[in-house]
Amino acid sequence: MNYKASHAVRESPELTRKANELVARWYTAATVLVLIPVVTLTLLWIFATIAFPSGGFFWGVVVYMCVVPLSVALYPHYRIRRLAPPPAPVS
Numbered sequence: 001m002n003y004k005a006s007h008a009v010r011e012s013p014e015l016t017r018k019a020n021e022l023v024a025r026w027y028t029a030a031t032v033l034v035l036i037p038v039v040t041l042t043l044l045w046i047f048a049t050i051a052f053p054s055g056g057f058f059w060g061v062v063v064y065m066c067v068v069p070l071s072v073a074l075y076p077h078y079r080i081r082r083l084a085p086p087p088a089p090v091s
Contacts, residue, residue, distance in 0.1 A: 004077070005019055005081075005083075005084075006080075006081065007084075008083075008084040009080060009083050009084050015083050015084070018083060019076075019080045019083060022076040022079050022080060023076045023077075023080075026072055026075055026076040027073055027076075029072050030068075030069035030070075030072040030073040031069070033068050033069045033072060034065050034069045037061050037064060037065060038065070
């Protein structure tokens with residue numbers, strides 16, 4: 001994966017593995033969160049059980065599909081920055 005990580009994370013195989021797992025897990029969660037409303041609305045539309053909702057509802061779903069997964073996808077990068085050991089104090 002290509003993401004920014006500290007030198008300590010890139011040098012340690014264990015920290016690199018953990019960082020890759022974090023990114024993979026959280027990006028999968030973000031993908032699922034995007035697909036939930038898409039699949040639901042598509043199935044409802046295909047089976048014609050609802051009419052298309054109002055514009056406000058549509059934009060609410062669009063905002064959900066952008067904001068929620070984006071925040072979920074950004075979380076592992078925050079965690080990766082915290083994986084590196086703290087710098088040694090300067091005497």
